[in-house]
Amino acid sequence: MTQPSAVDSRHILHIVIFFLLTFGIGFLPPVGITPMGMNILGVFLGMLYGWTFIGFAWPSMICLVALGFTGYADPGKIIGSAFSSPAVLFTMFVLAFTTYCDKSGINNVMAKWCLSRRVFAGHPWIFTASVLTGTLIIGFLVDGVPAAFLIAGILYSMFHDIDMKQGDDYPAYLLAGVYMAGVLSFACKPWAGQNLMGISALSDVSGGTAVINNITLIAIAMPVCIATLLLYTLIVRFIFRPDIARLSHLTPEYLDRISSQIRIDNRQRVAATALVVFLLVMFLPNILPAGSAAANFFGKFNMVVAMVVILGVLSFLRVDGEPVFDFHDCASGINWNVIWMLAASMPVSAALSSDGAGLSRVLTDILSSFVGDGNILIFLAGFMIFINIMTQFTHNVTIVLIAVPLIWNLGQSTGINPSGFTVLMLLAAGAAYATPAASTVGALSFANGAWVGMRRAFKAGIFGCVAAIICMLCLGLPLVMVTVGL
Template sequence: MSANLKEDKQVSMIKYYVNSAITILLIFGFQFLPAVKPITPYGMQMVGIFLGMIYGWSTVGIVWPSLVGLIALGFSKYSGYSVVNAFKEGYGGDTFLFIFFVLTFAAVIDKSGVTRVMAKWMVSRKIAKKRPYVLLLLLLTAAFLIAVFVSVMPSIVICWSLLYQFSDVFGYTKKDQYPKIAVVGIVVAACMGVNVFPFKAYDVMMTAVLTKSTGLNVDYVPFTALTAVIGYCVTLLYIVMAKYIFKPDVTLITKSDFVYSDTEKLTSYQKQVVALLAAMVILMFLPGFLPANLYLIKLLKWIGNTGIFVLLLAFGVFIKRKDGTLFINYADCVKTGVPWETMALMGTALPMASALTAAGTGVQEWLNQLLGPIFGGHGAFLLIVLVVAITIIASNVMNHVVVGFVMMPLIIQFSSPAGISPMLLTASLCIISQIAFILPSGGPLAAFLHGNREWITANEIYKYTIPFVAVSIVLSIVLCTTIGRLIY
């Protein structure tokens, strides 16, 4: 057994170094291949870096392919042949800093314990008594809201913990279908909530690409309206499919008088944290409701979104709690709240997305030639169908961040000729790319779901997610072509 394990490790190491060599070869060597017109030699260099990073992200990891890709970008005309300029744009830009402070702020909320109190309050409603699908609705809604206002991982971990408690009380075992369906459903709801606000990390990355290419700025109100509708409707769809298609045995719940009552009240500190969260939401959305000529709105725009989060964090670090301790332990929140692998990917992907289709590369012209017959000239409806279907299917195979950066140039290129707002497709992309649960390669959350072998097997995940993803494609298309067109 140990010999086989050693052999497997050797094979894994060989694959790692072979894939690493291919990654480096693509990043630095692709540019020497003959240019495919209308792509220029400069464009071949950009395509090579992009392909190399995608291959590296998919096979060997996130961090070093991102760093090497950014160094390669520093040897190009795009960054003025300066590695320093490449890193300044990637790691020193407003988008990178904004996401950094947003994630730090989210860690403040999570560490306060507010999320657990929120989840417990939600599932303790008496309306859930003897009603298994109402209980599932409350549990998934809690997961959705925690992901919206805080972060996705606390949402999943807390709601899974509550589910395990319910299962024990009702008499469900790890072999029963109802808790298995709920395990998947919690991940679905969390993924549907995580990108509702346009200042979440993935949304900021995608909208930054759009803004840099088109000059369009994000209006938070319509963006959030569309993502919230799609996200929560997809969550409700899962509950409907659980009841009418998956049909688990729910008699243990319908015959029980149990109502969850292990609730907690917010402490004075947690109430203060909630007030800080409310202040953040108000300040971020206020410009969408009040006239632009008001002094307050002008001031908020002058400070900028990044500045708002910095000021809120600075205020939290400045004040002290009654016992003299820090209201916000900034260093601890940065340490636990910022996923540095994601930050490394973002620091490279943001400038790379702009560089790929920059003037003089010929990539935009090539995309027109290659994909014009598919994406162009067919009107808004077909474009929405193609974007939604391709995004969701691809996101279940490869990391949704990669899918997003591949799809954004197509959205920018073909939306206006089709008579549709690129912001509609961008907002839709941000939420539907999270419908990625089938394969572990779909992203860290899909891998996290597949890693819960104690409660659900891979075959059971396929049983629930494959039909759900298929129906989600249809629902997303309907919502984008109706509500989406009304909003945008």
């Protein structure tokens, strides 16, 4: 009789632990939260464990169904809401679009153009920092999700061109940094997610007396996020120390040879035009006069609508008698690990943050315990670190909405400027990418098993969060004191 291997035994043990967490936590006595909250917490912990040690697809399926038996909602409605999420729909379409860009050859053209810049000759870390800051800026101007997918697609072509392979350290940590930059791009936007909710919540709780100006938030957040990516680059260079021999030997002659190979045909021109149109449609609502007819028109084109329109137009366009875009062919690029992970994370996070779970009340009590006497700088540092850690496991909007009233009350009793304190808190909540549950874009690092891998995704994410906290305290805090006051 064949004995099971150690690998098989570990896999079976992981599966047993996954089911015990998912379905067993709910039988434990509630600890500060409701019985339904205990069931939801079990699903969340099981999902996180399954993603880390088993995989993404079937643990996500089991957890979606299990969530339907916690008392939170009907299983059918949960699965329906999971796949009707705009983030999930957009990811499916954008993965098909990026596959089309790759098949058309435009990714290869952009990769050769980027790689052939003379400034990168003999300067691989300038190249690394440029890629990360470029992703941040594109994500800020448009959106962090398409920016991460776009840059990653270009990098795949570049890795192929310089013979870097899956499993190599440098591509893994560079791609992880790209996903971090996508996350941080949201932290720079006053109109995005947790920032918008936090600014609105502070205005409401203060009766309009505490207002965070959009320009002020950008002026503080952008330098901090850029500094975070630069510090992450130094971490990769001096701590992770990947092999960069293929980048270090990029001589001017080699770069010139790459540049001379750049050729653009009609299919690539169409793909480049589609890419530019998508970026413009995403960018225009942010710069057109508010309330104008043009702004109202382009405002209807959210990410999903814009991508569907572009793919529809590409489908009927023909070059040399053939359709430009074949959805069936490009659907091969849809990574179902990513899709299932996103589909499961959103309803589980929403359930964990619901009033019926009772977690919000527990978080309020914990955050309130931070309010006390002592050195204000130590208190601020501890508060920000706690916010960042909690955001790794709980939706950042939930954390922000709980923290803002506490910050306002603390400001009234101690004299701390609630606006400056809130800006720091928003930065801490926006720099979450150390776990698969931390953020939609950051989770892509964990789902990219081929290039990044779970171990390196955790390593990059944890060190990246440490870099963010350091930059917030060393740069963000002085900027807040100069611009807003504290």
